[in-house]
Amino acid sequence: MATNIGIMDSAYFVGRNEILGWINDRLHLNLSRIEEAASGAVQCQMMDMTFPGVVPMHKVNFDAKNEYEMIQNYKVMQEVFTKLKITKPLEVNKLVKGRPLDNLEFLQWLKRFCDSINGGIMNENYNPVERRSRGGKEKSVKGSSKVSKSMQTNNMHQPPPVTTSNKTFGPKQAKSHAVGGGSNSSAEVQALSKELEDLKVSVDLLEKERDFYFSKLRDVEILCQTPELDDLPIVVAVKKILYAADANESALEEAQECLSQSLGLGAEEVEQEAETQT
Known part of the structure; x- marks a missing residue:
């Protein structure tokens, strides 16, 4: 489960x-x-x-x-x-x-x-x-039906609606026509709103994924800052990768070279070991 x-x-x-x-x-x-x-x-x-x-x-x-x-x-x-x-x-x-x-x-x-x-x-x-x-x-x-009945009863005791003059009615009617004419634009706005909502969800998911990996890197950094481990060759190599500049594409190679030197391995020994493993 x-x-x-x-x-x-x-x-x-x-x-x-x-x-x-x-x-x-x-x-x-x-x-x-x-x-x-x-x-x-x-x-x-x-x-x-x-x-x-x-x-x-x-x-x-x-x-x-x-x-x-x-x-x-x-x-x-x-x-x-x-x-x-x-x-x-x-x-x-x-x-x-x-x-x-x-x-x-x-x-x-x-x-x-x-x-x-x-x-x-x-x-x-x-x-x-x-x-x-x-x-x-x-x-x-059932509850809504009861409410509707009570509203009908209350409406029976209320005075009739006041009629408006032609001057007031004219602009309102024109406004209603304007709203009706813009139905296509409102549909477009609704479609764009949904698209924007989807994009927001995607961005939120990407941000969450970014924060997840950042927290992992931060955990590694905190572990490398432990005083007892600070001078270990592997920790020094990991720090070189963690603190490398974005433009530094050779961070991994430098870390490997640093690790090899710390372990006392020469270039020829490293190559021989690699050939042995192959």
Whole structure:
């Protein structure tokens, strides 16, 4: 069971479109943005599909909009993790903010985890729409009908709307035509916004990969700065590579030469040793 997945695992290089396609295909949804899964309901149902009977779907609210409602969904998720002894930490405070990168990372992990169960084969008897209708969404729909009735009752007691003059109506009507005429430009803006969002996600992933490798180099540097190891030939050679200027392409050759000299190996001995190994 793949619960602990390293940060450089291929799971974290799965794109946003593939994740959305995976969710929409399995749960019969039509999500277009990663942020739409920030409520935690989608994640709960993915676990329900993977582990039938483990998730109390009646506690899952698919219409959660406020953070406190989303937190309740993640509490359900945490209970499921505890039952299944999954050690993956749930960073709820980040996920409920709806930031694309945080939610994308968790969904990338979730996809890898679900794919590791039964080879990722879907349960053919699982009906995602029926499971949702039995869960929290049904309650929220009933609640919305009650609200609509009360709004209708209140509207009956309110005075009729005040009509406007022709002078006021003219500019408004012209404005509405202007807005309608710009529908094509608004579609272009929306498409560019999505493209910009994808680019931001890609940049965030590249920055994370850069920070990962930088932290590794920093760990090596700290290790080389240990006083007991400072004068060792191998440490001196590694430092030459770490502190070499960007334009210095021969850092590795210099490090190897320094190491050879420190070990008392001449050029001829190095060549003979290399020929012996070949």
